[in-house]
Amino acid sequence: MFPINGYQLNSMGDMWKLKVIVQFILSKMPLGEKLNYIFQKLNNSHNAEETKKKIFGLLALIKKTEKYQSVQNASVVEIGTGWQPIYSLLLYLLGAQIIYSYDHLRHVRFGLTTMIIQCIGKSLDEISEITSVPKSILVKRLKVIKDCSSLEELFSKANIIYIAPGDASKTDLENETIDIVFSYNVLEHISKEIIYNLILESKRILKESGIAIHIIGLYDHYATFDKKITKVNFLKFSEFWWTFFVLNTISYHNRLREKQFLKIFEQHGAKIISVENRIDPDDLKKLKTMKIDKSFQGMSFEELAIHRSEIILSF
Numbered sequence: 001m002f003p004i005n006g007y008q009l010n011s012m013g014d015m016w017k018l019k020v021i022v023q024f025i026l027s028k029m030p031l032g033e034k035l036n037y038i039f040q041k042l043n044n045s046h047n048a049e050e051t052k053k054k055i056f057g058l059l060a061l062i063k064k065t066e067k068y069q070s071v072q073n074a075s076v077v078e079i080g081t082g083w084q085p086i087y088s089l090l091l092y093l094l095g096a097q098i099i100y101s102y103d104h105l106r107h108v109r110f111g112l113t114t115m116i117i118q119c120i121g122k123s124l125d126e127i128s129e130i131t132s133v134p135k136s137i138l139v140k141r142l143k144v145i146k147d148c149s150s151l152e153e154l155f156s157k158a159n160i161i162y163i164a165p166g167d168a169s170k171t172d173l174e175n176e177t178i179d180i181v182f183s184y185n186v187l188e189h190i191s192k193e194i195i196y197n198l199i200l201e202s203k204r205i206l207k208e209s210g211i212a213i214h215i216i217g218l219y220d221h222y223a224t225f226d227k228k229i230t231k232v233n234f235l236k237f238s239e240f241w242w243t244f245f246v247l248n249t250i251s252y253h254n255r256l257r258e259k260q261f262l263k264i265f266e267q268h269g270a271k272i273i274s275v276e277n278r279i280d281p282d283d284l285k286k287l288k289t290m291k292i293d294k295s296f297q298g299m300s301f302e303e304l305a306i307h308r309s310e311i312i313l314s315f
């Protein structure tokens with residue numbers, strides 16, 4: 001038996017390197033995206049429990065950002081929809097006017113989307129309580145999209161324009177027409193040059209009152225697969241090693257730290273409104289004893305240990 005589940009593979013040691021190799025091979029294959037989806041399905045990555053967690057994580061975030069920009073009647077651009085259009089669906093439910101969701105790859109599947117809608121349907125009381133949107137309104141909006149028979153119909157009824165393949169750094173939207181630009185676990189997966197282009201495009205399309213919200217996963221993603229390594233493990237490796245094995249179309253992680261992101265935003269004309277981050281004491285402890293690659297010199301252990309950053313900015 002060769003289980004896919006990371007916890008079981010764990011016992012074999014250095015399992016994250018096996019994942020690096022599999023992703024490296026997949027990235028060189030023409031059907032890489034489809035095979036990646038099959039692996040994700042085998043690993044049950046988008047199960048109902050995980051989906052529910054994501055729904056409530058995003059609701060907490062929407063609640064937190066309401067003081068800067070309401071989602072009611074908002075025009076929103078999402079950078080990097082991914083496999084599950086949870087943020088877009090929640091925005092529709094909470095009354096956004098239009099949601100443009102861009103992705104380089106057309107990952108969204110109808111089946112996964114109806115599963116999100118079912119999860120939302122089971123949690124309407126809690127959603128109403130968190131967001132203060134009356135349950136009767138949520139029920140009414142959910143009814144509109146509940147029985148759709150295709151993704152196209154569903155997105156059209158939910159005012160979601162899914163642009164995939166599409167590039168959020170070249171939206172073709174009018175200047176200063178957008179209230180919120182949003183990304184979740186995207187900016188860590190792209191090159192600095194693409195980050196620059198995305199910031200400049202956000203600056204162009206956001207209204208004066210608009211905001212950009214970026215949630216950035218600054219941790220070694222292989223640590224979720226292999227529990228033997230920490231979230232700072234990847235800071236050991238040289239740029240050469242990391243670029244050769246990990247920077248590919250399936251597993252790209254730029255390893256930029258929060259401090260570097262903030263500098264990039266400010267250099268491109270952004271005003272930082274708020275920054276919230278998370279540090280795990282175990283990572284901090286590990287950093288004090290492990291080898292750290294010279295490319296991360298000049299940053300404190302605390303700066304290096306930040307594994308998640310929520311950055312809100314305006315222009």
Ligand SMILES: C[S@@+](CC[C@H](N)C(=O)[O-])C[C@H]1O[C@@H](n2cnc3c(N)ncnc32)[C@H](O)[C@@H]1O
Binds near residue numbers: 081169
């Ligand atoms: C790791 S996934 C995260 C997806 C989703 N936000 C989530 O949290 O599940 C990053 C996604 O961003 C997309 N992406 C990266 N750069 C992009 C760009 N410039 N425009 C549109 N999508 C982009 C990738 O194709 C990928 O689907």
